[in-house]
Amino acid sequence: MTDACAIVARVDAVRRAALMLVEHGDAEMAQVGGALVAFLVTAKRPLDADQRHAPLESLLGLGPTWRGDVRRQRRDALFLDIRKRRYGDLSNRRAAEQLSIDAARYAASAWLRDQRAGRRPDGLPGDLFDLLSLGAVPAEASLRHLFDRQTAPKFALGKGQAAAQSSR
16 A cells, blocks of 8 residues: 555545544534544645635634643643642642652652653652653642642632622
């Protein structure tokens, strides 16, 4: 199979998968399948000098920063999971401080060796390996802000407070 044949076969497989999503998926999956079909259709059309293909991101309704947003969301979820499992008995401030210290120690000692070997260690070093694989660990203050945001108490408004808020 030539490279061109392989590309055509791959595009055809994506088209078939997109049509399956449209025909057999729930509403969200059908929307994604429809966006993929639309992308493939516009990509086949010849372009005039002033035309451009619609980017897949726009057809899916994703903004230009979606990749960074997904990475940040995954990283934050990992931070919160590690905080809960490893530092659950500590205050947010102390957990942020300890996580920063532990990450810095691991980064300075075994991180490069583990990364080069492609070996994820067990336990806390494994969690830190995952964090460092996603990029640099944010400053302690950023971690504390993330932890505080997730654990802030949510107070219900009393009748008098709710009435006062609705009149504003």
